Each structure stands twice: as structure tokens, then as C-alpha cells.
Amino acid sequence: MYTVCVRDHMMIAHSFSGAVFGPAQRMHGATYVVDVEFRRADLDENGIVVDIGRAGEILRDILGALNYRNLDAEPDFHGRNTTTEFLARTVSERLAQKIRDGHLGPSARAVQSLRVTLHESHVAWAAFEGELEAQ
Amino acid sequence: MYTVCVRDHMMIAHSFSGAVFGPAQRMHGATYVVDVEFRRADLDENGIVVDIGRAGEILRDILGALNYRNLDAEPDFHGRNTTTEFLARTVSERLAQKIRDGHLGPSARAVQSLRVTLHESHVAWAAFEGELEAQ
Amino acid sequence: MYTVCVRDHMMIAHSFSGAVFGPAQRMHGATYVVDVEFRRADLDENGIVVDIGRAGEILRDILGALNYRNLDAEPDFHGRNTTTEFLARTVSERLAQKIRDGHLGPSARAVQSLRVTLHESHVAWAAFEGELEAQ
Amino acid sequence: MYTVCVRDHMMIAHSFSGAVFGPAQRMHGATYVVDVEFRRADLDENGIVVDIGRAGEILRDILGALNYRNLDAEPDFHGRNTTTEFLARTVSERLAQKIRDGHLGPSARAVQSLRVTLHESHVAWAAFEGELEAQ
């Protein structure tokens, strides 16, 4: 199995609802350093998993729709806790849709699974991984 | 599949028995930077894998029982080589027991597997991963 | 010259005022991984620059007063852009005051300068350094 | 499952063929920081996955045959794009052969799978993983 990973980041504000979050119930924020892994069993005819340049652009677009925003005010997340885990899945699903829609090119349809990791500090991160077809 | 990871560290002394260890047969030591990953298929009702605050406290407790110690003198490890691999499993088993005992809360019983990684330097690490029920 | 550094982090929300900030004029946030360096010409009688345990606690206190907060709503920062540069100086000044007040112990009064670095992502950081007496 | 990882690096020149590579069709180069993971279900009688000293030497030998070279001029890679993905598999296959030939000692034949990761920058990496018998 081959994997290719690209990294980018976003800086957002949000607050959480639920006693388990303690002081994180207050409005605060995070830098998420985002790693996206693309996996497939065989390389394409160019010897690659995906076009890494395009992959980076698509990731930048997806993060751009979240970056420099207060997620509490985003209609997509109304009534949801935008935890690191939840956001990892959100980025993964949006990326899966882009691949299915052909934005990574026809060869990228052979990508089997994605793993999205959001590093929230030097001591904590969360990830979501899933088969491409299941997302 | 969702993963959440928390990081902490410990600083221990030990020595190894067996020619394969070369100079590491002498009394020496290590800083282990410890990553613990918790995995489950679905998020709980708060949108999280585990309460990351509690997870960090439990990890600190487990490492606290090893930290600033000469592991050669610990009864639990009598006659054992406390290699990085072995210690990764030790931390994982102690953590699994804490989860089964409810120290991470009732929701954390849905955690399916753990992965514990001990970074011993900038060029070497070891990990142990296992299903929670099997540990 | 000797230096000792300890690391911690905080997660805050804020917004900036001024066209130069572009999309960062919106409410957003950041994780700041904070490195504090203590510098002095000679070690104390224990062979250390500062008591690293106490230093970590004082840093945690200082960051705790900012952590999980919307800095736009903090009276201390009213009408100010809480840029990474500005916050590096804020942390440095608060730390210098703690040292002058003896919270790091009498030996720590020999600390000559501080350097505080705030890492805001994997591709950007800012720092402030100054003589202890001047802050 | 236990994993042990060792890290080393190599510095090579190459060029790619295919419009998808854009400016990387020109002669350029890369530092690859290489992580090799060895996996097995149980530890050997010394409490280890592999002899980490020997593992490091074998990795250095394998990278030494590629290091400080223009890969376009290497007969082994004639007519191939030596992408990061492709090189991850190359290193993995050469390592698997070394293990099967006994260079890591008889105990290392219990290694079940390998994963080789090549970090090409702070924002991109590629990996290949496979069962030892299948390579």
C-alpha cells in the first residue's frame, strides 16, 4: 500500500457545549496543522499516488472555507461541537467529494482511503480515516 | 475510524542483559516522549473520542509511576529487559486497565484500540498497539 | 552564556484591526506553542539556570490567564492588536515581573535576559527578547 | 502488534518525465529523511523487535547505494520516474531482501511487515508498506 501526505494549516475560533469541555466552553481558538494522507494499492502510470500539486491546492481550498473564521457562526456547524475529531472528518468528507467529482484528475479515482490528521498543539492531535467510497 | 492522541514524557535509568545490546548493557537512561492514541469507530454524544483532559491526567499518573526511576530496581520488571518495545506494551496495558475500570468515564468504554509510541531519540521509536479487550 | 528553555501552549480567539491583516480581521484563533528561554552567565550553586519545575508552573499560570479566552474581550488588551509579536512581549513582561517578585526563588534574580517565542503554526513564529531589568 | 522505527537520510538529484510534474521535470534534488518501521506480533527472547543497531547499519548501506547520486544516471532506475512513492518501495524491497538473507539475524525473520516513509520536506511525505513475504 502506498501513501502520500500533504500538510497545510488553518486558524479558527470556536467554543464547545458540554461540561466535559471545562474552560473550552468559552470562546477560544486553535491553529490546526492538517495532514492529509491519500492511499492506494498501486501507482498510476506516472509513478505517483496523486498529483501532489493539485492535492495541495484542493486542501488549501477546503481549509480556506474554514480559515480565519469563528466556526460557531458557520451555518454548516450549527448546534455542533466542532471538536478536532469532528473537523478531521469534515475535511476528509469534503476531500472525498472533491476526488469523486474529479478535481484530482481521473487517475485519483483509484485512491482507496483517506486519513486526515489535525494537530492542535505539540501535545495533542486527532484524526479520521475512512474508505473513499464510504464517505 | 477516529483517533485522538495525547503526548507526555518520562525520564528513566535502566540496563539491558544480552550481548545484542552492546554498550547498552551498561547502566544508562532515556527520555521517552510518549504518544497515546485512542481509537473508536464513532464519536460520543459530545463529539469526542475521549475526554482529552482526563486522558492526559491518567497518562501522567501511569508515567509518574515510572518517571525518575531506575527500572532495574522496580519489582514489576525484575529479570526483564525494559526495552522501548516492552515499555510501550506496559504503558498500553496499564492504560487499558484504567479504561476498563472506568477512570476515563463510561463513554470511553467504546474505545476499541490503543497505540502507545515511545520516542527514545530523534532517530528511533517503538510502539505497541492492540485491541482494548485483548490487553 | 547558559540558556534553559521550557515549553507550554495556549489556545485563544481574537481578531485584528487594520487592512494589512486581510482575512485575519475576522474573529479567528490560534494555538500558540510557547518557548521561554532564561539566560544567565553563570550557574547557581545547584548547577542550574533556574528551577525548571517552578519555571514551568509560573509559565502555566501566566498562560492560564490567557488560555481558552477571546482576547478581544480582555480589558488588558482593549484597543490593541494581540498579534503574535505583541503576545510574546506580554508573556515576557509578566514573567519578568514574577522573577523580580521572587516567584522563581532568590537565585533566579541572576537571570539576565528572557526570550519568549510563540509558534503559531508549522510555518510561522514570533519572539520577543529583552534584558530582565528593562522589562 | 509491536513496531520499531529507525531514521536516516539521503540526498539525491533526479528529474521527472510527464507534464503532471510541471517544473519538477527539470533536474532538481531532494533530501529524503527515511523512517523504516519493522512490525511483528511478539518480541524475541531479548525483548526486542529487531537489533536496532544492525537495523540502522543495514539502512545506512541501502541508502548509501543511492546517496549523493543523480538517480537519472543509475541503471536500476532507467526509464523510471524515481518519485518519492517509488523510492519508498525500492528501499522497502531492498530491506526485505536483506532480512530474508539473514542480515538482521535469525530472529528478525519473524518480522511480518515493513513500512518505509520518505519525508521530502516539512509539508510532504510518501510511504510504502507491505508484508515481508510479498516483497
Place this chain on the structure above:
Amino acid sequence: MYTVCVRDHMMIAHSFSGAVFGPAQRMHGATYVVDVEFRRADLDENGIVVDIGRAGEILRDILGALNYRNLDAEPDFHGRNTTTEFLARTVSERLAQKIRDGHLGPSARAVQSLRVTLHESHVAWAAFEGELEAQ
């Protein structure tokens, strides 16, 4: 003193002349992860050292003129060993010229010094630092 740092990277091929370089006399390559630090005594009216967005763009332009190239074939470097040290100075001088030419805006003329670090692997880096006026 305040510092702001931005990071980017380039991937180049080159060879060195001189017995001291050993195998690096052959055509090879490197990924250089490049950190640029801007330093000044006081913040500007916006509370910043430089416009970090513009700084990143200028760095990308400077690295873009070197990226994906064989430096042995660049007229600017004819007869020179493009060592990591040398390239750190090259990037620093080109950046200093951009600042003097006003590409970072009028406020950035208060920048007093630059430090450019090129990380060539996980175990080696080189840097050049100098006063802005002297470059």
C-alpha cells in the same frame, strides 16, 4: 528585540568541487527548508514586525528562482560551491534588496537584521545573519 519568522522550502540539484566534500562532489541534491527571521526593536503602528503575508510571498518568489533547478547550471553561481552556508547568504541578500526596494512596504524599512536558516536534513542546517544595511 522582536523577531518574526516565516518558513518555506526549495528542492535543488548541485555538485561540489573540493576533496573536502567527498561523495558530495558527485551530482546530488537537497531539500532546503528555509526559515527567514526579520528583526526590529519596535513594532509598527499595526503591532507587527512585517506583513507576514507579503513576507511569505517575497520568500516564495526568491526561492522560486532557485527551486527545481540544477544550481551548477545557473549563471549566478558559476564556479561557486553552492553550499548550504553560501545559499543562506544568497537568500538573505536577495531578501535585503527586496526590503530596501520597498517590496515589504515602507514600515518594513525599520527591519534591522535578517537571519536565514536552511535545514538540509533532520541532523544538519546552516544559517547566515547580518544587519540589513550591510548586505
Place this chain on the structure above:
Amino acid sequence: MYTVCVRDHMMIAHSFSGAVFGPAQRMHGATYVVDVEFRRADLDENGIVVDIGRAGEILRDILGALNYRNLDAEPDFHGRNTTTEFLARTVSERLAQKIRDGHLGPSARAVQSLRVTLHESHVAWAAFEGELEAQ
């Protein structure tokens, strides 16, 4: 000013004397990831600060005399607390002596200062820097 840095590591056991050290008064250990920076105003005729290959070998020799050892039992450190700060100076002085003795070659005598950093964990490090002639 030019800087070149090389990295290596050592794994040692020791204990400290003095109430300020708390649990670190017990026998424990550390991995020290060691960065050595060489500084000089001008490059030599090859375009380098030092021969990085030789520099790495000398660092390995110096660390080899400490590695895999209980520092409490080393005659050189009798009655001393081998704190991170203290060890940073020790490595720096031994390196300075090697340079003065010509082990880095005649050109390296132009090195003006050294900085040695020992990273003891992901959250703490200490350094010593000094002019070469003063050590």
C-alpha cells in the same frame, strides 16, 4: 555571521543532589539530542564553515565518551550535578579543545564561537554558548 549545526544524541543515567531537584534526586536518565553550532564571520576557501563530516565524527567521539553510561560513576563528574546546563558546557569545552588541537583541520581555527544545545524532552532544553578562545 555564518552558522553550521550538526545533531547527534546520547543516552545516560544520573541522579542529582539538592532538594530543588525533587524526584530527580533519584537515579534516572535522559536522552540528550545534541545540537552543536559552529560560528564564524567568513567562509573558508571551499565555501564552508567547517567540514561537516569531520564535525559529525568529532561530536560522535565526544558523545561516545558519555553515551550509555551512569554519569554518577564517571570520575570527571565526581561531586557534580550533571545537569543539562552543565553537560552543555562540558560538550562545548571538549569540542573547543578538539578544534584548538586541529582535529577539525586548520581552516576550522577561524571558528569564533560555539553553541551546544541539549534537548532533554519535547518541552525542555538547555544550551551553553561561548567564544572559542574563552573555553
